[in-house]
Amino acid sequence: MSKLPDFVRTLTDNAQARPDHVAITTVRWTGNEMTDECRTYRELDREARSLAVWLSQRHRPGERALLLYPSGLEQVRAQLACLYAGLLPVTAPVPRGRKHHLTPATALAFDAEVSVVLTDSAVVSVVSDWMGQDGLSDVPVAITDTIAADPAEWTPPARPPDAPVLLQYVAGSAIDPKGVLVSNANLVSNMDRTRRAFNLSPHDRSCGWLPQRQTHRIIGVLLAPLWLGASTVLMDRDDFLDHPHRLLRVMDRYRATVTIAHSHAYDLCVRDLVPERLRGLDLTRWRCAVTIGEDITPSTLRAFADKLAEAGLPTGAARTAYLRPEATFLVCSSGLRVAKHDVTAAAVPERAGDTGGERRVRIVDPTTRQVLPHGHLGEIWIRGSDVAVQYWRRPGETNRVFDAVTSCGEGGYLRSGDLGMVRDGEVHVVGSVRDMLPSDGRVVHAQSIEGEVVALDVAFAGLSCGVFVLPEHGDDVAVVQEVHTAGRAAPDLAALARRVSGHVRPRLAARTVNVVLVRPGGVPRTPHGGADRSLLRELFLADALEPLCEQLDEEVRRRRRPVAAS
Structure with missing residues (x-):
């Protein structure tokens, strides 16, 4: 038998050392009622081995599997089974609706050259429809909740110790996705870094939801707690977005100690709180509320910490973390601090x-x-x-x-x-x-300009804006702003575009400021609510936006390369 990879060996060791310890709890809401389903380490290990046996009989180590699941235990099982079988899991959101052009699932399936699509009975019809539309009919589909094999037949995958174990995609590109190969040594090293950074132990219980796009976060939300032998409580992301205060109820009920989320999630919690929802909450065990992402807002975290102090959130629980998928997961972390360089940033x-x-x-x-x-x-x-x-x-x-x-x-x-x-x-x-935008000796971040543009006119109120530099276009800048169109004629939109350009131009040392006004929803967003500037830049350069009004430099207009209809 080949040597068991360290990460998988740790999981199997945990199943032997703590067989009856609850590894995963999934929480669902029906109205105001909370229900859960649990798996112990023994059960989770047995289920992962069973699916891994089936996968190993059909696929070689190193092949890629696309995972398309609603969040839940079956997604967890599939993630672990891929590791047990030596396949590289690639996670994407389940495609929805009839128009799949430029969906992350399509882009990832083709870029990773997946050998199999793993899904479950709840969404298999949607997945099959998508595959037929987007030219993936030849890829086999495995409905994993109907698959059972003898877990005793499992053997560790035959692969070198330094072989990749994860293929995690950098968020923000549905046109040109960029995958990062993570080896076993990278993963184990970062697990230990994460443990030390947050002082984690097998006694901790984390709480969160499995990401569908920023797949390196699966390490922090799922793999790190399992590697430690700790417990994880997984909510459905839609349950949280519908009623953010439910996170606090889950933290209280399950005595959770750790969360990892974007600043936007903590902001939603604060906005969703009314005094009666705080009454009776006991958050004294919540010692580590970690904020990640590009747009960490210290004022949001202070408001979160101050508000939840009434329910016992310990002083110093709010922490910041700097993540890079190219560095596996965590780079470093800190308690909340503030630095001002024309924008506010957290220190790690x-x-x-x-x-x-x-x-x-x-x-x-x-x-x-x-x-x-x-x-x-x-x-x-x-x-x-x-x-x-x-x-x-x-x-x-x-x-x-x-x-x-x-x-x-x-x-x-x-x-x-x-x-x-x-x-x-x-x-x-x-x-x-x-x-970073071109300037005369100052650091100007896109986020600060976006905020100024949104505040320019009531037609922009509550909507999204994306500002970015155009690569290979010198110091050209583009602004894409959503606009309320009710009662506005084309000349009004043209005047708005000129107003945006006139405001932004003196703030930057840009050769041109190109303005595109789009309907509400026309600016793609990241999972934490900010403008997805990378994807927006690609859509702009591919002439794939649906503008209501454009004010473009002629040279910039000529250089754009429309995406072929196919």
Whole structure:
């Protein structure tokens, strides 16, 4: 028998050491009633082995499986079974409706060249319909809740110890998805980093929901607690979005200690709270409310901490974390701090130099590759054992991003693409380098300009805006703003577009400011509610938006490349 990979071996060891300990609890809501379903470590291990036997009889280690599930235990089983069988799981949202053009599932299925689609009885008809429409009819479909094989026949997958175990896609691209290959060594190293960062133990109980797009978060929400031998309570994401205060009831009922979510989720909790919903809540065990994502808003976290202090949320429970899928999951974390560089950002600690001989962070000028001194803004470069293997089938980009060398010859760094600085021994993460806008010596983040544009006119109130630099277009900037159109004629929209351009142009050192007005819902959003600038940029350059009004530079207009109808 080949040596069992460390991560899978840890899961099977937990099943032997803590067979009756509850590993997973899924929570559903019917009206105001909460119901749950549980799996112990023994049960979860047996179910994963059973499906892994079936998969191993039909697929080789290293093949890719696309997972399309409503959130629940069957999705958990499929994730683990892929690991047990040596397949690389690729998770995507279940395609909905009749129009699937540019859906994440389609893009991921083709990019990963999946060998099988795993789903369950509840959505198989929707999945089959989608596959027929989008040219995937030749890919076999496995309805996993109808599959049973003898778990005793399971053997560990035959693959090298450094072989990839996960293919997790960088969020934000339905046109040109970018996959990151994570090895067993990367995964185990990051599990340990996560444990130390949040002081986790088998006695902890985490709470959250399985992400469908930002798949590296599956590590924090599902895999890390299982690796520790702890417990996880999984809500349905739609149950949370419909009634955010339900998260607090779940935290109380199951005595949960840890959450990992976007700032937007904590903001929804605060907005959904009224005094009677706080009464009777006991949140004293909630010691770690971790905020992740690009748009961490300290004011939101302060409001969250202050409001829930009435229900016993401990002081200091609100924490921030800096994640990169290219670094497997967690880079570093901290309690809430604030730094102002024309935007507000959270600080996450990373000691200068080596950290236990394992991780080194540098702030580097992205153009000259010169290492910058403390207090200077630059690109965050990362080196360590949990930096992932490479991008999936992107050798040129892998060489540029995963094996960067500083101007003084220090190599082996991951270019994060994020802007930050080191101050007082901590890394202050400001935002993505791609979301920094051209300016005269100042740092201007797209988020700050977006807020100003939305506030310009009542026609923009409550709607989304996306601002981004156009690559290979010099210092050209584009603004895509949703607009209420009731009672507005075309000349009115043209005047609004000119007003947007006139406001943004003096704020930036841009050659041109291109404005596109779209209907409400026309700006794609990330899972945490902000504008999905990467996808929006791709849609703009592909001339795939549906504009109500455009004000474009002629050169920019000529350079756009429409997507073929096929």
